[in-house]
Amino acid sequence: MTETTYREAIREGLREALQADERVFLMGEDVGHYGGCYAVTKGLIQEFGPERIRDTPLSESGFVGAGVGAALGGMRPIVEIMTVNFSLLALDQIVNNAATIRHMSGGQFSVPLVIRMATGAGRQLAAQHSHSFECWYAHVPGLKVLVPGTLDDARHMLKMALADPDPVIIFEHVLLYNQSGELSAAEPPPMEQAVVRRPGRDLSLISYGGSLPKALSAAEQLAGSGIEAEVLDLRCLRPLDAAAIVKTVSRTRRAVIIDEGWRSGSLAAEVSAIIMEQAFWELDAPVARVCSDEVPIPYPRHLEQAALPQVDEILAAANQVLGRS
Amino acid sequence: MNGQQGGKPHINRDHLLALLTGMVRIRRFEEKCAELYTEEKIRGFLHLYIGEEAVAVGISQALQPDDALVSTYREHGHALARGIPMGPVMAEMYGKVTGCSRGRGGSMHLYDAAHRFFGGNAIVAGGLPLAVGLALADRMRGENRVTVCFFGEGAAAEGEFHESLNLAALWQLPILFVCENNLYAMGTALDLSESEKHIYLKARSYGIASWPVDGMNVVDVEAAAIRACESIRAGAGPQFLECNTYRFRGHSMFDSQLYRDKDEIELWQKRGPIVRLQDWMQTNQMLHEADLPGIERIVAAEVEEAVAFAEEGEFEAESDLTRDVYTPRADT
Known part of the structure; x- marks a missing residue:
């Protein structure tokens, strides 16, 4: 390695x-x-x-x-x-x-x-x-x-x-x-499979691509306060691995979706709809989304960062679905 | 009636009769389509090629079986001249599973792998980049084949036209661009849409060998196509023909043709590709009395068979709705 x-x-x-x-x-x-x-x-x-x-x-x-x-x-x-x-x-x-x-x-x-x-x-x-x-x-x-x-x-x-x-x-x-x-020694699973990057039982953080490190970082911080978050990496957005989404939510009963797209009409909305349609009765709390704000991405650093999903927003959403806010 | 650019069409009776038959086939097929449209057997958009047959028939004379074609939504003539059997083409119009695209495409999206016919593309100029890629693949694989790309003069206003001409010239690809200039992009006259009205000059500005051709004269088109394809096969890079032609019918079946005069249409009809070849052959004693009725009889029988084939075909089961979105993995 x-x-x-x-x-x-x-x-x-x-x-x-x-x-x-x-x-x-x-x-x-x-x-x-x-x-x-x-x-x-x-x-x-x-x-x-x-x-x-x-x-x-x-x-x-x-x-x-x-x-x-x-x-x-x-x-x-x-x-x-x-x-x-x-x-x-x-x-x-x-x-x-x-x-x-x-x-x-x-x-x-x-x-x-x-x-x-x-x-x-x-x-x-x-x-x-x-x-x-x-x-x-x-x-x-x-x-x-x-x-x-x-x-x-x-x-x-x-x-x-x-x-x-x-x-x-x-x-x-x-x-x-x-x-x-x-790099791992083993090759990753087939491209259309979502993968659990960090197992947990208290809530699911569902993410992909550039937001995945943020989700993992949030899970690490949550672990510090005794919350075990499961992080699901979607890996493939079409076709979506709906079975993996349903499986993680059925285990944790709470979900936060992290997606750098704008919230309206986002991939996060699609994942949320899948949960609604296929795992509604498994849920203990409404699904939460952490997405980009509805603005063209601005140039200044502070505004750009304010527009994007951040770890503290993920933590806030996690606490919300856990009823800890 | 000889080729204007020194190509070598066969000016003998049999060949001219074959050209005439090729054009009559397309004409009668489409007249039947128009009839079937009013009977609601055919739906959607139906863009007729009537008046422009000399281009498809002339160009196809220069092609080999393993050459590729990329076409537009006005492609019935190209498909038939290429040799795709009339039955599956008609069945495609009907939306039947026996159609050349299993009925999924309809009039605007005829495909046929056996004839390397890569579609009717219904986005103006959308086929040009595709043709560039097919030619690039041939170049990289060392295949000495030609890709022919048909499009109308309306395509010259699109960015994809210019991007594709530049790429083809830059990479010296084996591609024949055939612009069918019928003077109207739907209802917008060339005069209202182009600052430079000679489309072939645009191609020359990219360093592409390019000529205007009388697109109402099938022998001229054939001669130009043979010469162009010989150059391409000899490694001279892309070639461009602007075939000046005219469509006698509306843009589609919905067109009331407010944008042009009846006189103009009649003028062009008088020099239509079929009457023109007929007249020339008659003047030169190459058309015998029995020839025309014979051609019409054979073509009528073929059209009748095609309609029967389309009528007999089944509609695809709704349970198959989502097939052919992705390739079944066993196919690969």
Whole structure:
């Protein structure tokens, strides 16, 4: 077991995929000569050459659509979009083509495309580089949506996504890139399974991606006051592992959902609805949500932090559902 | 009636008769579709290609079986000219499970893996990036194949048109862009939507070899397509043809055509692709008396069979509603 970072783990996953299958190639803005805007792909162009580490012009719709076409044409493209806000320029290709072609063709064509992109706030990049639209993509049948929140998932989810015959979007939270630690010896469970990151019996903290470390930190603090919180990492937002959600809530009878998306129409709302529909009679308290405030992410640090889910808000919500406020 | 760019179409009677038959097939098929629409056998949007048949038939002459096609929502002609059997195309219009897309797509979304026909795309310009990707895959896999991408002149106003032309030229991809300029983007005239009205000049500005073609002359289209595809197969990179044409019917079945004069339509109909080839063949003693009735008889029988095939097909069971959203893992 060696020390690594989330960034290096993704890079290792990319390297392994490129070595394993000559149909795999990576394209996107600044992935090659620049080394990736978050340095994820640094050095790959030297190793694999400019054909397979393909710099593209600033044409999100064009190169994402080219990824769809290349997937139809027998390749296994990985398309990197710099950040989730830019992916809105490629929504047509993702939603109208990648997600629909299998269906519209009556099952004749699959689109084995992987799209990776950075998501989330916390670097004072203001309202056009900081949002969390995972939930929008998770709304669309035909797509699968992965949100690696740990080093192991950063290292191994790409391989699982490439093995999937349908379009898979991987969201990498910008604040996780520098997270460091050791990789496990074992490979993680299948990508569509939620995983309990910390067992507990008093309440469930349900989260994913960039909010997962905050949930774990809150659980640690709660443990200091004798509360054992179970932390469920969703890992995959479409399809959602409803059975795992129901299972944890049935054990703890209380749930707080932590999600960096805006509260209205959020992924947290979907999880909450699943609990309502499938575990209502197991609950001892109403479900609580900790989400971003309903404002475009502001630039100044204090306002940005005020807009985002924070550990103390999770603690407050936990105390509320425990009736300890 | 010869190719204007030095390509090599076969100016012999048999070939010209085949071209004529190809266009009549599309015309009669679509006339039947319009009829079936009023009978409510076909629903949704129905965009007819009537008037533009020379483009589909001319381009398809230059293609090999393993070339790929990407098309638009006005794609019945492209599908038929490509060789997708008429029965499954008609059944698709009906929404039957025997349709070429299992009825899931309808008129605007014809697909056929066997003919490498990658859809009717109903987002204007949405097919261009897809075609770029198919051509990129061929390039990376070392396949000497052409991807043909059809779109209307309305697509030239979309960003995806420009992004795709740039990518194709930048990466020198084996792709033939075919702009079917029928002068109206739905009801908006080209004059009202483009500052540069010659679409082929836009392609040239990306460094793509590009020509205007008389899209009402099937032999001209064929000649241009053969020349363009030869260049592509020889490694000369993307090529662009602006086929100037005209649709005789409305944009869809809902169109009352307030935006153009009847005189204009009649003028174009006089130089329609079918009458034009017929007249030329007659003038040059290449059309025998029995030819036209013979073609009409064969085509009528094919259309009749296609309708019967569509009528006989089953609707998919509702219990199958959610199939083909994801790929069953056993398929992979």
